[in-house]
Amino acid sequence: MSGTEGAPVAPILAANRISKSFGEIPVLFSIDFDVLPGEVHAIIGENGAGKSTLMKILSGFEQPTSGTITYDGKTVTLPPYGEAEAMGIVLIHQELNLAEHLKVVDSIFLGREIARAGIMNKRLMLEKAKALLNTLHVGIDPNARIDTLTVADKQMVEIAKAISRDARVLIMDEPTAVLSLAETQTLFEQIRRLTARGVAIIFISHKLDEVMHLANRVTVLRDGQLIATVDASALTPDTAAQMMVGRELSNLYPPKHEPDVDAPVVLSVRHLEARGIHDISFDLRQGEILGFAGLVGSGRTAVAEAIVGLTQGVAGELVVNGRPVHFGNVAQSLAGGLAYLTKDRKGKGLLVNMGLRPNLTLLTLNRHLRGVFVDTASESRALERAVRRFDIRARDASVRVGQLSGGNQQKLMLGKTMESEPEIIIMDEPTRGIDVGTKQQIYHIIAALAAEGKSIILISSELQEVIGLSHRVMVMRFGRIVGELEGAAINEEQIVRHQMGIEGKAAA
Amino acid sequence: MTTTAGEAAPQIRRQRLRLGALGPIIALVLLMVLGTLLNGNFLSFGNLANIVARSSFIGLIAIGATFVITSGGLDLSVGSMAAFIAGMMIIIINGAVPGLGAGWSVVALGILAGLAIGALGGAANGLLVTIGRIEPFIVTLGSLGIFRALITFLANGGTLNLNMAANETYSPLYSGKIFDIPVPIIIFAVVAIVAEIVLRRTTFGRHIAAIGSNEQVARYSAIKVDLVRLMTYVLQGLLVGAAAVLYVPKFGSANSSTAVLWELQAIAAVIIGGTTLRGGFGRIWGTVIGVIILELIGNILNLQSLISPYLNQAFQGAIIIIAVLLQRSRRTAN
Numbered sequence: 001m002s003g004t005e006g007a008p009v010a011p012i013l014a015a016n017r018i019s020k021s022f023g024e025i026p027v028l029f030s031i032d033f034d035v036l037p038g039e040v041h042a043i044i045g046e047n048g049a050g051k052s053t054l055m056k057i058l059s060g061f062e063q064p065t066s067g068t069i070t071y072d073g074k075t076v077t078l079p080p081y082g083e084a085e086a087m088g089i090v091l092i093h094q095e096l097n098l099a100e101h102l103k104v105v106d107s108i109f110l111g112r113e114i115a116r117a118g119i120m121n122k123r124l125m126l127e128k129a130k131a132l133l134n135t136l137h138v139g140i141d142p143n144a145r146i147d148t149l150t151v152a153d154k155q156m157v158e159i160a161k162a163i164s165r166d167a168r169v170l171i172m173d174e175p176t177a178v179l180s181l182a183e184t185q186t187l188f189e190q191i192r193r194l195t196a197r198g199v200a201i202i203f204i205s206h207k208l209d210e211v212m213h214l215a216n217r218v219t220v221l222r223d224g225q226l227i228a229t230v231d232a233s234a235l236t237p238d239t240a241a242q243m244m245v246g247r248e249l250s251n252l253y254p255p256k257h258e259p260d261v262d263a264p265v266v267l268s269v270r271h272l273e274a275r276g277i278h279d280i281s282f283d284l285r286q287g288e289i290l291g292f293a294g295l296v297g298s299g300r301t302a303v304a305e306a307i308v309g310l311t312q313g314v315a316g317e318l319v320v321n322g323r324p325v326h327f328g329n330v331a332q333s334l335a336g337g338l339a340y341l342t343k344d345r346k347g348k349g350l351l352v353n354m355g356l357r358p359n360l361t362l363l364t365l366n367r368h369l370r371g372v373f374v375d376t377a378s379e380s381r382a383l384e385r386a387v388r389r390f391d392i393r394a395r396d397a398s399v400r401v402g403q404l405s406g407g408n409q410q411k412l413m414l415g416k417t418m419e420s421e422p423e424i425i426i427m428d429e430p431t432r433g434i435d436v437g438t439k440q441q442i443y444h445i446i447a448a449l450a451a452e453g454k455s456i457i458l459i460s461s462e463l464q465e466v467i468g469l470s471h472r473v474m475v476m477r478f479g480r481i482v483g484e485l486e487g488a489a490i491n492e493e494q495i496v497r498h499q500m501g502i503e504g505k506a507a508a
Numbered sequence: 509m510t511t512t513a514g515e516a517a518p519q520i521r522r523q524r525l526r527l528g529a530l531g532p533i534i535a536l537v538l539l540m541v542l543g544t545l546l547n548g549n550f551l552s553f554g555n556l557a558n559i560v561a562r563s564s565f566i567g568l569i570a571i572g573a574t575f576v577i578t579s580g581g582l583d584l585s586v587g588s589m590a591a592f593i594a595g596m597m598i599i600i601i602n603g604a605v606p607g608l609g610a611g612w613s614v615v616a617l618g619i620l621a622g623l624a625i626g627a628l629g630g631a632a633n634g635l636l637v638t639i640g641r642i643e644p645f646i647v648t649l650g651s652l653g654i655f656r657a658l659i660t661f662l663a664n665g666g667t668l669n670l671n672m673a674a675n676e677t678y679s680p681l682y683s684g685k686i687f688d689i690p691v692p693i694i695i696f697a698v699v700a701i702v703a704e705i706v707l708r709r710t711t712f713g714r715h716i717a718a719i720g721s722n723e724q725v726a727r728y729s730a731i732k733v734d735l736v737r738l739m740t741y742v743l744q745g746l747l748v749g750a751a752a753v754l755y756v757p758k759f760g761s762a763n764s765s766t767a768v769l770w771e772l773q774a775i776a777a778v779i780i781g782g783t784t785l786r787g788g789f790g791r792i793w794g795t796v797i798g799v800i801i802l803e804l805i806g807n808i809l810n811l812q813s814l815i816s817p818y819l820n821q822a823f824q825g826a827i828i829i830i831a832v833l834l835q836r837s838r839r840t841a842n
Contacts, residue, residue, distance in 0.1 A: 310728070331730040340728075348728045351721040353788050362718055362729040365711045373709040416729075 010073060012037045012200045013058060013089065013169045018067035020053055027053050028224045030067065035169065035200040040191060042203045042211040042232070045221035046244055046463065046496075051204050054221070055171050058202065059091035060084035072168075088168035092158045092175065100147040105129040107146055108161045132160050136190055152183035159190055170194065171202040176210060188214055206295050208237045208500050220244060237502040241493055252440050253468030254447040259287035264321075266455045267307075267338070267424050272316035274306040277479040280316070284424065284457060289450045291470030292459040293495045299479035300459045301343065304426045308333040308340040320424070334363065339422035341413060343429035343459070345406070349413045352402030356394055357383050359401050359412060364419045386415035391441060407438030414445065425449065426457040431465060443469060463492050475499050532781055532797040539804040546811040557690055561682075563803035564692035565590070565751040566770060567796060570777040571703045572630075572744035574795045576644075577778050578707065579740045580720035580787030581637065584648040586748050587770030588655035589629050593752035594762035595659045597622040598668045601678075610673030618678075618756070623749040629655070630745020634738035652771070660764040667763040675760045682757040692754050696796075699750065704792035716740060720787025769821055776828040777802055785832050802827075 014034035020027050028050045035041040043051050056062040058069070060078030068075050071087065078084045082091070098107050106113075108129050114121045129142040138156045146154060155175060162170050176184045191201055191214065205211050211218055212232050220227040220243040227243045263285040272280035277299040284290050292300045306314045309327030318325050320336050327333035333340070342348040350359050361368055361379045368378040386392060390411040394404055401409060410430060417425065427446065431439040446469060450456055460466050466473055473490050475483040475498035483498035543550035569586045576583045601618040608614045629651070636647040662668065670678070684691045707713035715736045719726045727733050755767070779785055780801055781794025802824060809817040 329730070329732075330728060331732070334730050342728055344724075347722070348724045351718055351725050351788070353721050354717070358714060358718070362714075362725075362731070365714055369711070373705075374711060374714060 009036045009038075011035060011070070012072060013202075014070040015054070015058060015064075016068045016070060018054070018057060018064045018069075020050075020057060020062065021065045026224060028057075028064075029226075031221075031224075031226045033058075033219055033226070033229070034070075035202055036216075037168070037198045037200050038195045039217065040195060040201040040203055040215045042205060042215035042218045043221060044205065044208065044211055044218060044240060044244060045227075049221040049244070050224040051221055052173065053224075055091060055173055055202065055204065058169075059089050059171050061091065085162075085165050085167075088166055089171070090162040090165060090167040090169070091171040091173070092155070092162065093173055098146045098154055098157060100145075102146055103142070104133075104140055104144050104146065104149070104157055105142040107157055108132065108142075108164055110161075112165075128164070129160070132164055136160055136163070136193070138186070138190075150183070152179050152186065155179070155187060156190065159194075163194070167199060169200045169202065173204050174206065175203070176205060176207060184210065206500065208240050208502060211235075211240075212237070237497070237500070241496045241500070241502070244496060252443060252464075254444050256469075256471060257287075257447070257451050258471055259285050259450075263287055265319075266321055268317075268319040269303075269307065270317040270319075272303065272306055272314065272318070274302060274311050274314045276302045277306060280306075280481055282474055282481065282484075284455050286455050287450050287453050288472065289446065289456045289458055289470050291466035291473040291490075292457060292476060293463060293466045293473055294461075294476035294499050296461055298476040298499065300476050301428055302479070303476070304340050304428055304457070304459060308338060308426065310340070334420050334422065337421075337423035338426070339363075339417045339420055339424070340426045341417050341428060341430060343432055345409050345413055346402070350401045350409055350416075353400055355400060356387075356392070356397055356404075356412060360386055360416050360419060363416055367419075382419060386412070386419070389418075390415045390445065405434075405438075407434040407441075410434055410438070410442065414442070418449075422454070424455045424457070426459070428459045429461065430458070431460070431462070439465075463495055466495065467491060477501055532794050532801065535780070536797055536801055536804070539801060539808065543804060543808050543811065546808060550811070557693065559803050559807055560696070560800060561690040561692045563799045564696040565755055565767075566773045566777060566802070567696045567799040568699055568747045568751040568754070569744075569770060570774040570781075570795045570799050571699055571792055572747035573774045573778045574703070574781070574783050574790045574792055575707065575716060575740040576744050577775070577783055577785060578720050578787055578790030579716040579737055580723065581644045581737060581740060582648060582775075583630075583633060583644065583741065583744050584771045585629070585633060585651040585655055586744065586774055587767045587772075588652050588659065589626065589745065589748045590752050590755065590770060591659045591762055591764070591766035591768075592655040592662075593622050593625050593629070593749050594755050594766055595662045595668050596625050597752060597756050598670045598762055599662065601674050602671045605671045605674055610671060610677055612677060614674055615678045615681075618674075619753050622752050622756075623746055626745040626747070626749020626752065627742050628745065630741040630743065630748070631738065633745070634741030637741065638734040638737045656764065659762060659766065663763050665764070667761050670756060670760040675757070678757040679760070680757075682754055695750070695754065699747070700792055700796050707790060707792055712736065712739070717788055717790065720784075720789070722788075772821065772824055772828070773799075773802055776824045776831070779828055779831040779835070784835060 011034035015031055018031045019029055031054060033054065043054065045051050053062060057064050060080055060083065069078055070076070071089070078089065099110070102110065105126050109125050114125050126142055133140050133142060136156060136159065140149065140153050140156060146157065149157065175187060179187060195201060203215060212235055215232040217229060218232050218235055219229040220240065222244060265283045266286050267284040270281045280303050282290070294300050302311070305311045307318065307327070309329045309332055320338065325336055327336060346352050351362070357379050360383050365374060368375050368382065383397065392408050392411045392415060394408065401412065404412065430446070431442055446456060446458065458466065458469055467490050470490060473485040473495065474481050475485065475495055477499055482501070485494055540551060549555055569590065573583060573586065597618045600621045601614055604614045604617055633647055633651055636642050637644045682692055686694060707716065715726065715731045718729065718731060719733055719736055723733055777798035778795050780798035781791060783790040783794060805823055806817070806820045809815060809820055
């Protein structure tokens with residue numbers, strides 16, 4: 001691979017002072033970025049740093065608000081909807097875009113079938129697919145159906161598809177997130193083969209060790225700003241983590257009231273095992289806010305759903321208020337005083353086609369009965385109380401929940417959960433996709449609940465949130481708890497190091 | 509300023525809502541006007557009572573279908589299940605007559621058997637959908653075939669006839685009148701009122717709508733999704749049984765062409781009535797109007813000579829498609 005600095009190679013694709021706003025919310029600020037032929041250029045940054053947006057702009061899926069894109073030395077406007085593929089810029093999405101029922105060969109040629117008068121030349125396509133897969137040195141049967149392949153093989157098919165389109169720039173969004181170590185090695189071999197042929201690779205990853213192993217250069221983004229573009233050889237895990245984090249705590253968060261040292265343990269989890277999680281053990285004390293940090297997919301939601309009985313096949317011990325319990329469904333966990341607030345507001349939390357009232361009381365309809373009938377007047381009173389308590393703002397009570405803003409939906413969901421008067425509340429991404437003002441309100445509600453003696457598990461991918469609210473933090477990685485942080489140890493660097501798996505390897 | 513805006517918005521919405529709710533009623537009125545133009549006696553009490561009484565079989569089934577469809581399910585087997593139950597009832601009554609005579613006890617036995625078989629048939633559909641995790645479309649398409657074959661088999665390709673003496677005891681249940689109102693209309697009305705209350709005022713009804721609106725949300729909200737689903741199919745089966753209970757005294761026989769395409773009529777009535785095909789919202793009174801609309805269309809086709817009454821089911825088929833199209837355009841407009 002050629003050197004990157006001072007080499008007389010011109011960038012194949014470059015972003016010049018790119019800015020992007022969604023509505024009034026800016027997400028990228030004047031980013032300069034380029035990638036050379038035959039180079040691997042990695043982008044790292046926290047969730048929400050702007051990595052995905054930058055990728056989408058570089059592949060035409062989003063248009064920049066200002067700034068220009070240069071491709072092959074010329075200033076261009078990239079066509080939308082993946083049409084930039086025809087120009088040689090291919091984005092491989094994190095959730096792979098393959099039709100599960102098609103064969104490998106059909107997937108590779110999808111939309112560009114070799115045909116004469118509408119009749120496909122199957123034999124030629126098969127030969128070409130075989131040749132293509134051979135050049136990649138992967139033993140995938142071109143006649144296999146996509147849904148019989150492993151995730152790694154599917155990724156190889158995506159790569160083969162990209163090559164068959166003569167990709168000159170290949171953009172990969174967290175390609176290794178779902179791969180095993182061995183599969184990752186195979187992927188890296190492919191990437192090296194591609195770069196040897198002059199293909200430029202842009203690579204997003206949360207795994208710093210891989211980035212340093214594979215990339216020539218690394219660009220660090222934080223809060224939509226370009227922090228630095230450095231040679232990978234000049235980077236250590238520590239400097240990378242420092243660059244990715246390092247903001248100041250704002251006054252978004254209410255002051256922390258540590259629970260009493262002798263506060264009783266209300267929830268004790270021992271050796272919890274379920275699909276995707278292993279040997280989860282922790283205690284939650286009364287009045288405590290216990291943060292759960294980790295990357296997306298590290299198993300935090302799986303832990304919550306295993307505890308409240310949403311998952312089948314759960315092993316391990318659960319002790320609530322000193323009594324061993326097992327919850328087979330949500331009704332049982334609610335009866336046990338434990339409620340779970342899903343992160344998927346619209347998909348799992350609220351009936352978006354219905355009004356506020358039926359949504360609020362859905363969990364607790366049995367408390368609004370007169371005889372066998374639902375007492376709507378009692379429901380309306382509950383709604384009035386919830387609207388006041390959680391400051392839910394709706395134009396009027398008849399609007400459908402889908403028409404509310406994300407923040408008001410979240411507050412309604414909180415109200416719905418609190419209707420069941422739980423003692424232990426597991427909140428999964430309680431501020432995802434809502435504005436900062438409402439976030440602050442929710443932070444204060446969470447702190448107030450804890451001060452009242454409720455015990456809270458806070459799952460969040462926003463480190464600031466975990467740090468600003470939690471009395472104690474568990475960090476998860478690959479379905480396991482890899483660290484427990486308390487007091488001053490609750491800081492971004494510590495959490496990032498744990499969730500990246502570098503703690504212990506490169507301790508400062 | 510804010511107050512005026514706040515007042516204006518709900519007013520507009522309320523109007524639109526009322527228009528949507530009024531749709532079936534307007535169609536009903538238009539059909540009545542059309543019927544009167546064709547025949548001066550159309551609006552006579554006798555003719556209307558006759559129409560409603562005839563619609564009571566489909567009506568009972570459509571009420572059950574409203575529950576199933578509101579929960580996001582579908583039951584295509586109702587027609588052949590009704591034929592099968594009618595056949596079973598005739599066999600059971602005929603078999604019991606030699607031992608127990610042709611009195612009300614035998615008829616009651618037949619009625620109970622009909623309701624029980626209906627509930628069991630519904631439970632079979634429901635269990636395959638919930639425990640078996642099979643699409644309701646496939647489950648009930650399969651049971652549609654099974655029930656239809658069973659009635660043909662039971663009748664040995666011909667017709668099962670109810671014992672004459674038992675028929676005499678039984679027939680007042682269809683032809684009788686209380687305060688001048690035909691018995692089937694009373695049964696239909698009572699079932700409709702109870703069903704409307706169940707759907708609107710009980711936790712069961714609320715849970716049905718929640719599951720139809722979003723099954724995941726229901727599951728995360730501590731609702732026993734499978735049990736509620738199962739119960740909608742049991743209820744549907746029970747009401748199919750009730751329809752058969754009214755059918756047997758009217759016709760006194762059952763064969764392989766009994767109740768053919770009743771599923772089309774029942775589902776069409778539900779959709780015309782404003783229940784959303786994808787689930788989440790249902791209204792029984794709408795279904796009742798939908799059933800009567802379909803019966804009126806059939807009646808009007810018989811009154812005129814321009815369009816062949818043989819095309820009746822083509823109208824039903826077209827109506828169901830148009831009604832769903834209208835539902836969809838309303839959704840996209842929102």
